[in-house]
Amino acid sequence: MNGKRRIILATASAALLLHTALAPAPAMAADQPAGTVKTSKGTAAIERAGRKFPAAPGAAVLGSDQIVTGADGSVGVTLRDETLLSVGPNSKVWLEKFAFDSTTHEGALNATVKRGTMAVISGKLSKQSPSAVQFRTPSAILGVRGTEFLIDVGDTEQ
Numbered sequence: 001m002n003g004k005r006r007i008i009l010a011t012a013s014a015a016l017l018l019h020t021a022l023a024p025a026p027a028m029a030a031d032q033p034a035g036t037v038k039t040s041k042g043t044a045a046i047e048r049a050g051r052k053f054p055a056a057p058g059a060a061v062l063g064s065d066q067i068v069t070g071a072d073g074s075v076g077v078t079l080r081d082e083t084l085l086s087v088g089p090n091s092k093v094w095l096e097k098f099a100f101d102s103t104t105h106e107g108a109l110n111a112t113v114k115r116g117t118m119a120v121i122s123g124k125l126s127k128q129s130p131s132a133v134q135f136r137t138p139s140a141i142l143g144v145r146g147t148e149f150l151i152d153v154g155d156t157e158q
Contacts, residue, residue: 033060034098035079042089043070063098067091069116083109083123090155091116100125112136113151121148 037046037059044055047066053059055067055075067075069091077085081100087093092114100107105128111118113135126133126147135142137153 032080034063034065034095034100035061035077035083035085037061037075038078039074039076041074042072044068044073044075044087061095063095066094066114079109079123079125081105081107081109081123081125083125084119084121085111086119088117088119091118093118104128106132108132110134110136113153114138115153115155117150117152119148119150 037055037057040055040057040059045052045068046055046059046061047053047068048062048064052068055069061067061077061079067077067085067087069075069087069089071089073089073091075085075087077087079085079098079100080102085093093116094112094114096110096112098107098109100109105124107125107129109125109132111134118135120135122133131143133143135151137151142149142151
């Protein structure tokens with residue numbers, strides 16, 4: 001190899017090493033979205049850190065988001081553990097916490113229905129760790145044991 005070619009290769013190798021050293025680490029399970037909006041109709045939004053985003057199909061739902069629907073709105077969300085959430089009109093649902101290990105199927109799911117309705121078909125997490133899944137309303141806490149259910153809080157938010 002001639003001298004010019006060695007310098008180019010050395011420069012390219014140094015750039016590749018620097019890029020590799022500065023590249024972010026692969027996303028861990030906690031960094032991944034809790035789920036994805038699959039369906040959305042009417043007025044529907046995701047509230048995150050004081051900001052509102054459209055709850056459009058394909059939108060990420062994080063483990064601290066609130067899903068808010070208007071009188072004509074509804075949202076269908078699939079969580080990473082295959083739990084299905086269907087949020088009805090005039091609803092406000094807070095996904096307080098979501099963690100899921102896709103290998104062991106362990107983790108936690110805590111959600112609060114502040115107003116309105118939500119139907120749930122539980123996924124892998126509730127089957128593996130039933131005590132780690134809870135849904136709250138202003139007047140009750142529901143533990144999940146691998147099932148389907150509907151929560152109706154009504155129109156008043158507390």
